[in-house]
Amino acid sequence: MSAVVPGARRALVLPRWRPGAVPALIAAIVLALLLLAALWPSLIAPGSPTATDARAGTLPPDSAHWFGTDRSGRDVFTRVVHGAGASLGLGLGATGLALVAGGLLGALAGLAPRRVDGVLARAVDVLMALPEFLVALLLIAILGPGTGSVLVAVALAAVPAYARVARVRTQQLARSAFVESALVLGQRPWKRVLRHVLPNLLGPLLTMAALGLGTAIVSAAGLGFLGLGATPPAPEWGVLLSEGRNLLGTAWWVAVFPGAAITVSVVCASVLGRWLGGRR
C-alpha cells in the first residue's frame, strides 16, 4: 500500500537489537518453527495425522511416539504438527481479516460526517461491552458450525477493537499538520486519505494485531473445543484437546500436548507482539 512513492518506507520498522530482546528472539524462533509446521507439516512429521493403528492405542510418550498415541493409535505428535496449519491459520486469518475490516470501518467513521460517525462509534461501543468470545459464539449460532464460520466469527468479534483505535487515529491524522500541508498543496481528499492517512494508520494497527493474534488463536481453538469448528478426525488443536479431555485420568498426553501447543503459541505471539508494540 505504501510502496507507491519512492522513498516512502515501511510503516513497521524493526527495533534496534538490545540484550533485553532475548525473550522476543526466542519467541520469534518458536513461532517460526510453528509456522514451518503450519506450512509444511510433513517435513517435521512425515506420517499421516489420521492413520490409525489398533495395536498401538493409548501408548505413553516414547522414542517412537514422542507425544504418545491416542485411543485409535494415532500419533499425537503428528496430529499436533498437522494441526498447526488449521489453528495458526485460523488465528492469523481472523486477525488479518479483523485488521482490514476494523481499520477500514474505523477510518470511515473517523472521516465521516459527525452524525454517521456517531452511529458507527456507538455501535462499536455496544459491541465492545460484550466479551469477544461471547460475540464469536453468537455469530457461530447465526452462521452455523464449521471452519469458515469460526474464521468469520473470531474476526468479526475482534473488529470493534480495531475500529475504535483506527477511528481515533484517523481523526488525529486528518487534523494533523502534514495532512493540512497536503491540502495546501491542492491535493484531493481521497488522495490525502490514501497517501497520508491510511499508511500512517497501519503502524498502530499492526502493533495491535501482533498482540491480538494470541487471543484469536485461543478463541479459534476454544470454538473447536466446543465442537463448533473443524469436524473431529481433522487435527485442529481445539478438537484434539476435546478428544483428550475424557482420557485425562488414564492418558494425560492426549490432551496435554495439544494444550501446550496452544499455550506456547499464544505466549510467543504475546511476547513478540509486546516487544514490537513497545518499540520507540
Added chain:
Amino acid sequence: MSAAGTEVAAPALHVRGLRLAIDGVELLRGVDLDLAAGECLAVVGASGSGKTLTARALLGLAPGRVGASALQIGGTDARRLGERAWRRLRGRRIALVNQDALSALDPLRRIGSEVAEPLRIHHLALDGVHAMLARVQLPGRSRSYPHELSGGQRQRALIASALAAGPDVLVADEPTTALDATVQARILELLAELKAGGTAIVLVSHDLGAVARIADRVAVMHEGELVEQGPTAALLAAPVHPAAVALVEAAHPSPVRDSAATGAETQRDASSSRPIVLEGRGLVKRFGATTAVAGADLVLRRGEVLGLLGESGSGKTTLARLLLGLERADAGDALLHGEPWSALPERSRRERRGRIQLIGQDPLASFDPRWTGRAILGEALAEAGVVRGGRADRIRSLAVDVSLDPALLERRPRELSGGQRQRLAIARALASEPDVLVADEPVSALDAAVRGTILDLLDRLRRERGLAVLVVTHDLEVVRRIGDTVAVMRAGELVEQGPVARVLLEPEHPFTRELLAAAT
C-alpha cells in the same frame, strides 16, 4: 553540614572541572563556574551546547555520571552526595526554575500549595506563602489553579515556589523563552529585584537581550565546554571565541535594522503602485464566545514582506489561516489576486491552491513522518502538475534554491536539524511557484544563528522572485530584519499598520509603544 561561619565567607557556587558523560559521549568537558551572593551569571550558547545539562548538574538532576574536582554549593561539598542529601540541598540552598511553567506545575494543585511545598519538605513555617506570592506580584492568587493563570503568571508562581524556602542560589533555565515580550520584561525585572536582594542567579538562556539586562557576567558554552567568560558589557561588545562571536552577531539587530529601515523608506512611495496579491476585508472569526479575529483589513503586495506582529493568543495565527482559506470566516472576505478566495468551497479553489503556500510553525509536524525529503518534494511537484520525468531535476534545483544539500533529501525529516527542516518546508512551498508565502512563526523554534539564515533566505526569495510574504511572529526582531510593512495585532484587532520604519520609530498606538519598550 558546615558551620555558619564558613558559610558566610563561602561563595554561592564554586565549580571546577564539571564533567558529564552519557553512553560514553562526553557532554560536559570540564566546566568551571564561580558565583557570589547577589550576582547573576548568564550561561549562553546554541542548543546542544550543554547549558541545560550544566544547570541540572548543579542540582544533582543531570542524567548519567557527573564528575567534578570541585562542586561547592553555598560551602557544602556536593560531589559525593547521595539522593537523600541532595534533597536537603534542593529548594533550601539551590532551586530551579524550569523553562516550561505549564508542565512544571501540577494542574490539580492550587498555586498556594505549590509554593508551600518546599516549605513543607524542609519543615519550615508555612506563613510565608502569601508574602512570597505578593513578592512575585501574584497577591491573593494562592487559591488559583495553574490553568487560571497566564503564561507569565505561571512563570512567576514557579519562581515563587523556587524561592519559598529561601535558597541562596536560583538556577533559571530559559525562564522567559516561552513568554511574550512584555511579559518577559516583567519576569526579568523580578529576577533583577531578587538579585538586588542577595540571591545568586544562574540564568541559562539563548536570549542575549535578556542576558544583557540582568547578568553581571556571561559564560559562553560550546560543545560542552566553557569557551569564554567575562563581564556582560565587555563580552557582548567584543567577543573573542568564534562561538561567542557567532552568538553575538546573530543577536545583533542594528546593522540589518538600519538597511531594512532605509530600504522600507525608499520603497514606501513605490509600494502603493505594486499589485495587490492578497487582501483581507473585514475578516471575523469567532470560536464559541471568544472572538479570535475582530474585523481585520489587510493588504499584501507583490515583492513585499508584511510582518503580522502580536503576542500569543492575539489571533494572528487565526488571521493567517483565514487568509489561507484553512479556516472559514464568520464575516468578511479574503481575496487572492482580487478574486474571491476564502468564500469559495475547497473544490473550486483547489486549482489555485498552488498560488498561496504555507510554512508552518512546526516544520517536523508538517511532514508525513514516513517520507524522505525527496518524496515530500516529489509529491509537492506532482500536485503542482510537474510530470514525473521532470521531477528529479526540479527536486534538485528546489533544494539548491533554499541552500539545502541535496544529499540530505534521502533522509526523513526526523533525521534533519531544525534549520534543515525549515529549508525543506520552504522548498516544498516553492514547488508550485507561488505568489504568496504565509510563514507562521518560521524561526521561533530555531537557534539565533540559524534564525538569521532562514530570514535571509525568505528575504532573498522576496527579492529574486517578487514573492509576497506574510510573516506571522511575536518577535519584533523578525519584523525589524525582513519586514517592509507591519501590522500589529492585539486581542483580535489590528491596532496599527504601516511601513516598518514608521511604525517602529514613531509608533502611534500605545500597545505598539509597549511592545517596543519591552523589546529594547
